[in-house]
Amino acid sequence: MRLGDHCGILLSEIAQTDPRVWVLDADLADSDGAVHFARAHPDRFIMAGASEQCMVSMAAGLSSCGARPWVFSFASFLCYRAYDQIRVCISQAKQPVTLVGSHSGGCGGRNGKTHLALNDIALMASLPGIDVWAPASPGDVVFAIRAVLNNSHPAYIRLPRLPLDALPGNPSECRWLKPKSMINLVSAGLGTHLAIGALARLEALNGLRPGLLHCLRVWPLPAEVLDLLAEGRKIVVIEDHYTFGGLASLIENSISTNVLPIGWPQSWPGKAGAEEAILTSQGLALEQIANSILQFSGVLKESTPK
Amino acid sequence: MAVVSDVIPRIQSGGLQSLEAEARALRLEIVSAFFACGGGHYGGALSVLDIVLALYRTTLRVAPMCPDHPDRDRFILSKGHSAMALYAVLRRLGYFDEPLSRYGRIDSALEGHPDMTVLPGIDFSTGSLGQGLSVGLGMAMALKGTDRHVWVILGDGECQEGQVWESAMLAARLNTNRLHAVIDCNGYQEWGWTQQPGAPPPVPLLREKWEAFGWNTMYVDGHDYGALSTTFRTALAARQPTVILAKTIKGRGFPLIEQDPVRFHCTTVDEGEQAILLGLPK
Numbered sequence: 001m002r003l004g005d006h007c008g009i010l011l012s013e014i015a016q017t018d019p020r021v022w023v024l025d026a027d028l029a030d031s032d033g034a035v036h037f038a039r040a041h042p043d044r045f046i047m048a049g050a051s052e053q054c055m056v057s058m059a060a061g062l063s064s065c066g067a068r069p070w071v072f073s074f075a076s077f078l079c080y081r082a083y084d085q086i087r088v089c090i091s092q093a094k095q096p097v098t099l100v101g102s103h104s105g106g107c108g109g110r111n112g113k114t115h116l117a118l119n120d121i122a123l124m125a126s127l128p129g130i131d132v133w134a135p136a137s138p139g140d141v142v143f144a145i146r147a148v149l150n151n152s153h154p155a156y157i158r159l160p161r162l163p164l165d166a167l168p169g170n171p172s173e174c175r176w177l178k179p180k181s182m183i184n185l186v187s188a189g190l191g192t193h194l195a196i197g198a199l200a201r202l203e204a205l206n207g208l209r210p211g212l213l214h215c216l217r218v219w220p221l222p223a224e225v226l227d228l229l230a231e232g233r234k235i236v237v238i239e240d241h242y243t244f245g246g247l248a249s250l251i252e253n254s255i256s257t258n259v260l261p262i263g264w265p266q267s268w269p270g271k272a273g274a275e276e277a278i279l280t281s282q283g284l285a286l287e288q289i290a291n292s293i294l295q296f297s298g299v300l301k302e303s304t305p306k
Numbered sequence: 307m308a309v310v311s312d313v314i315p316r317i318q319s320g321g322l323q324s325l326e327a328e329a330r331a332l333r334l335e336i337v338s339a340f341f342a343c344g345g346g347h348y349g350g351a352l353s354v355l356d357i358v359l360a361l362y363r364t365t366l367r368v369a370p371m372c373p374d375h376p377d378r379d380r381f382i383l384s385k386g387h388s389a390m391a392l393y394a395v396l397r398r399l400g401y402f403d404e405p406l407s408r409y410g411r412i413d414s415a416l417e418g419h420p421d422m423t424v425l426p427g428i429d430f431s432t433g434s435l436g437q438g439l440s441v442g443l444g445m446a447m448a449l450k451g452t453d454r455h456v457w458v459i460l461g462d463g464e465c466q467e468g469q470v471w472e473s474a475m476l477a478a479r480l481n482t483n484r485l486h487a488v489i490d491c492n493g494y495q496e497w498g499w500t501q502q503p504g505a506p507p508p509v510p511l512l513r514e515k516w517e518a519f520g521w522n523t524m525y526v527d528g529h530d531y532g533a534l535s536t537t538f539r540t541a542l543a544a545r546q547p548t549v550i551l552a553k554t555i556k557g558r559g560f561p562l563i564e565q566d567p568v569r570f571h572c573t574t575v576d577e578g579e580q581a582i583l584l585g586l587p588k
Contacts, residue, residue, distance in 0.1 A: 055440075
């Protein structure tokens, strides 16, 4: 079974006791896993037809009335066709809608490039307040669903088309599948299965045994990843996503380097107003920028090797 | 969703004459606020004002002192650029005290477009056109089995957005008779095709299009409080989703604005023009 099927089945079980759970689907229920919920709870299933934009905004309307809607489609159609609806109705409006994007990543079978979602993590992680999950096993799906329902964040769960087997250990937001080493692989989703296979090859080739950290939650970055960065260990990232904008980029973006990023903070400033007032409120007034540069220059001086 | 009891009464108005007087006062508040804050969307705010006021005063069951009451009707101003009209009505009803003149300031909850995360009484954020009807459809689905209703106001220019028709098609299929749309048909959009003499309205054959999508349709004069309240009552009793095409005048109430609807889609006025708008002696 695909992970989408596991997702649809578990949501059906949860909905037996949680009346808040609804599922919406854009005419891919038999491919993305929503079919299980449609059969079990037809009264709380909405077949939106091939109308992803309407479906996403509808889900936000449902959640504003107390529901916990789960929106299913292929990742490509969900993230790309309905991006403005996700931006306005979910991220800006802070609605606890969960987007379930099946067939994410680069292995789309015979579907080809129109059906691939290779920068969906970049799109979702750059919208303020949306948690991004990348399960790699049925157990991961269970953990992610329960975690999402236990908070009220908007969330995006990306699932591959390929069925994925169980992983060792107990699912959590992030866990070591191979013990930490000086060189460590960090991976998510299908990438974790690629990493496991690659580690076996490595060991056979020259006995190298890097650590392997599997990130079920890709964004916000789990603490374990930040710890690795703080410890200065080498990291190899393997992911089913473009190398730009995915897990690797999110990690690189968290590294303190000799680049000082000055721009808008990852939130919705959400304010109308005069330009100067808006810039000042976000630390972007000229004097604030100058002060930031001065501070940064001081840090550089202190850390420059003698 | 649980079935809720009908606990919220309609807000009492003092009759049609009172509503017309209230609208006149709100129009002056709106142009005064725009002048104080440096301009805004005069045309659409003034064309939609009577519809918004009539809805709140004659039809919606809401509780201004408890804006998030779960048993309330829902209202969405999908044409969010007309926010000032909604703010004027909500303030008059007691949802908040913030002066309208603070519209669009960085330290104000009166955002350029309605923001549910900062202002009481906003049932959903809008500003990116075409999304409100879908949100309203979701609300209507969540509230099915209750006696609550969902009202969405769209612009006629907004009906060029494809998402509006996705929602129209799906609402008819789901047969949500709790969902009601009102279209502020002022005949203009920001720029559109007005440079072409005799150009058709933003969406030609609008009624025929909604009917083809399976909606119950009605026409109304969008500035006639008696006709508006009667039409709203009729919509409440309909067995399918209803759209009310409200014929309005962009910039209603001020000849200076009515005569130049393209400029007054969003603009500023000088002191002399402001004096004319307020009817002050020269």
